[in-house]
Amino acid sequence: MLTYEQARQEIIDQVRKKDSPRAKVRVTVWEALGFVLAQEVKTDRDYPSFNRSTRDGYAVKAADVAAAATLRCVGEIKAGDTVREALQPGTCVQIMTGAAVPSGADAVVMIEHTQRDGDIVRFDRPARTGQNIVPRGSEARAGQTILTPGARLGYAELALAAQVGAVELQCAKKPRVAILSTGDEVALVDKTPGEFQIRNSNSVSLAAQVRIAGGEPVVLGNAADDLDELAAKIELGLNEDVLVLSGGVSMGKYDLVETALKEVGTEFYFDAVAIRPGKPAVFGMCRGVPVFGLPGNPVSTMVTFELFVAPAIDLLSGAEARPLPLLEARLGEAMQEKPGLAHFLPARVEWLDGVPVVKALKWQGSGDVAALARSNCFLVIGAERENISAGETVFVLLRKDVI
Ligand code: AMP
Ligand code: MG
Numbered sequence: 001m002l003t004y005e006q007a008r009q010e011i012i013d014q015v016r017k018k019d020s021p022r023a024k025v026r027v028t029v030w031e032a033l034g035f036v037l038a039q040e041v042k043t044d045r046d047y048p049s050f051n052r053s054t055r056d057g058y059a060v061k062a063a064d065v066a067a068a069a070t071l072r073c074v075g076e077i078k079a080g081d082t083v084r085e086a087l088q089p090g091t092c093v094q095i096m097t098g099a100a101v102p103s104g105a106d107a108v109v110m111i112e113h114t115q116r117d118g119d120i121v122r123f124d125r126p127a128r129t130g131q132n133i134v135p136r137g138s139e140a141r142a143g144q145t146i147l148t149p150g151a152r153l154g155y156a157e158l159a160l161a162a163q164v165g166a167v168e169l170q171c172a173k174k175p176r177v178a179i180l181s182t183g184d185e186v187a188l189v190d191k192t193p194g195e196f197q198i199r200n201s202n203s204v205s206l207a208a209q210v211r212i213a214g215g216e217p218v219v220l221g222n223a224a225d226d227l228d229e230l231a232a233k234i235e236l237g238l239n240e241d242v243l244v245l246s247g248g249v250s251m252g253k254y255d256l257v258e259t260a261l262k263e264v265g266t267e268f269y270f271d272a273v274a275i276r277p278g279k280p281a282v283f284g285m286c287r288g289v290p291v292f293g294l295p296g297n298p299v300s301t302m303v304t305f306e307l308f309v310a311p312a313i314d315l316l317s318g319a320e321a322r323p324l325p326l327l328e329a330r331l332g333e334a335m336q337e338k339p340g341l342a343h344f345l346p347a348r349v350e351w352l353d354g355v356p357v358v359k360a361l362k363w364q365g366s367g368d369v370a371a372l373a374r375s376n377c378f379l380v381i382g383a384e385r386e387n388i389s390a391g392e393t394v395f396v397l398l399r400k401d402v403i
Contacts, residue, residue, distance in 0.1 A: 003383065004307050004342055007273045008321075011283055011308055014269055015290050015315045022318050023173040029162050032153045034214050035171035036317040041147035043164045046137035050083070050100040055132040058092040058114060058121055059105035065127035073119045077102065092121055101133050108132035150319050152214075175316040177215040177309075178237035179206045181222045182230060182248040182257055183296060188221070201369060202246040202301045209305045212401055213313040215242065230260035238264070238289050241316050244309055247296025249280045257293045258282055266291055274383055276341040277366035278304040290316075297366035303344045303378065306397065325398040326380070329356035331390055335379075339386045346371045347379035349396050349403075358396050376403045 002010065024038045053059065064071060071092040077083055079098035087093055087104035095101065095108055107127040115122040140146055146164065151157055153171070161169060186200050187193035200222055207217035218240050223233040225248060237243035248257035249271075258271060266286040273281050277300035282293040290312045294304045311321035329349050337343050346368070349358040360379050363371035377396040381388065388394065 001272050001274045002270050004273055004275050007270055007281075007283070008307060008311055010269050011290070012311055012315065012321050014283075014285055015312045018285070018288055018290075020288070022316075024170050025173050026168050027171045029158045029167050029169065032158060032161075032169050032171055033155070035153050035169070035174070036214065036319045037147055037151040037153055037157075037169060038149050038172045038318060039170035040145050040149065041161050041164065041166045041169070043140045043142055043144050043146055045142045047139040047141075047163070048134055048136055051136050052134045053077075053095045053097060053099050053101050053108045053132060054134055055108050055110045056096050057094075057108050057110045057112075057132065058123075059087060059095045059101050059108050060092045060123070060127055061087065061089055061105060062107040062127045062129040062131075064090060064092075065107070065109065065123045067126050069123050071121055071123070073116070073121050106130060106133070152319050152322075172318040174214060174216040175241035175313055176218050177210045177242045177244060177313065178218045178220055178240040179203055179210065179244050179246075180220045180233050180237050181246045181296070182225060183222065184225045184254070186222045186247070201298055202296065205298065205302055206244060206246065206305060208401070209302065209309070210244075210313070213305075213310040214317050214319075215313040225254040225256055227256050227260055227263070230256055231263055234260055234264055234291075238286055238291075241289065242309070242312055243286070243289055243291045244305070245291075245293045246301045247294075249282050249293040249295055251280075261286065261291060261293065273304075273308075274341050275303070275307070276343050278307070278344070279341065281308060283308060295366075298369045299346065299363075299366040299372050302372065307344075325400050326395045327356060327377070327398055328393055329358040329396050331379075331388055331392045331394045332357045332359035334390045335360060335381065335388045337381050337386060337388075339384055342383045343381040344378040344397060345381065346375035347377050347396060348375055349377045349398075356396075358394065375399065 074091045076094040077099045078096050083100040083102050087102045106129050181200050181202050185197050187197040189199045210217040223230045248255045266284040268284040271282040280295045281304040284291050294301045314321045345360045347358050347360045349356050361371050377398050380395040
């Protein structure tokens with residue numbers, strides 16, 4: 001049985017092999033959050049485009065303030081002012097943060113280090129050449145590539161694109177991810193279920209996870225535990241870029257998903273992973289489409305999506321697979337787990353005296369959505385661990401939607 005790291009690597013290897021051309025869309029910087037860039041972005045000019053003061057103070061020639069000194073202030077420069085005149089030796093000019101430093105000046109002295117009397121300014125300490133000035137072109141040169149295809153567009157990347165005037169960006173079209181739940185007991189979320197039915201919460205959580213992962217969910221509804229119906233709905237799912245099924249992959253008599261996937265020609269790369277919850281997860285490729293059979297217990301579905309489906313969506317968007325958002329934390333309470341499988345337990349991490357401390361939440365097992373809705377992370381317990389003492393360092397997998 002593969003470890004979860006091996007299973008992730010297998011998915012990454014298989015999905016990477018499939019190098020089909022990706023459709024592109026033009027998206028404005030206002031809408032492009034979470035898209036993956038499919039073009040280069042170059043600067044339109046030097047950044048900064050002038051020598052910029054980073055402080056409110058006085059622009060001086062450093063040589064004039066080699067020690068404590070007195071200079072005559074000859075004017076004022078605000079951010080945005082046009083600056084053409086050079087600073088004359090023996091004088092200074094008042095300058096604001098973000099304003100252009102005049103030629104002839106090579107240092108800005110913070111206002112806090114000066115005293116002013118009329119137009120005479122006293123400097124109480126020596127100035128260093130270049131201090132409090134960001135030189136023209138030091139952040140980027142004109143025509144320099146600052147973003148490359150495959151870059152994930154977060155707020156900083158979007159700000160950078162906006163800064164250089166690239167307000168419309170060529171992006172990879174988001175991969176379409178078909179979501180198919182299975183099970184005779186599964187009822188639509190907007191219908192009142194029968195006493196022994198359950199609502200299709202997995203379709204909702206999976207659609208949300210797909211969006212967060214950078215995909216576009218295509219919810220196909222539910223298939224009964226019936227081979228023909230499963231095969232027909234799987235066929236629909238194979239029209240999309242990825243197919244994710246929930247339920248029907250365990251050992252029960254009516255767990256038919258693997259059989260149905262086999263019938264339509266899926267080649268499997270694993271059909272179990274050494275994790276709890278989520279052990280029966282399967283992954284295969286069918287006609288070039290990555291196919292995931294995730295166990296139907298809601299927490300298993302959520303965990304296996306984060307571990308296995310998210311990296312496939314990354315790669316199909318033209319980005320690298322993002323590493324898992326793992327954080328080291330101090331275990332708040334001693335724990336005992338059966339060794340053999342890596343555990344991903346609903347937990348909360350809180351910062352106590354500046355240190356992340358994690359505690360597992362009480363739960364009723366992998367059907368307990370209520371426990372997961374109180375969590376902000378999964379506590380990760382390595383497969384070889386059995387008794388873990390309070391205070392030990394452990395990993396947590398952050399829930400990137402709530403933390
Ligand atoms: P399965 O993986 O099909 O054996 O299902 C495991 C458990 O998850 C059962 O208790 C199911 O009722 C439940 N389950 C299956 N599919 C869903 C779904 N779409 N939404 C919520 N719970 C589900
Ligand atoms: Mg089932």
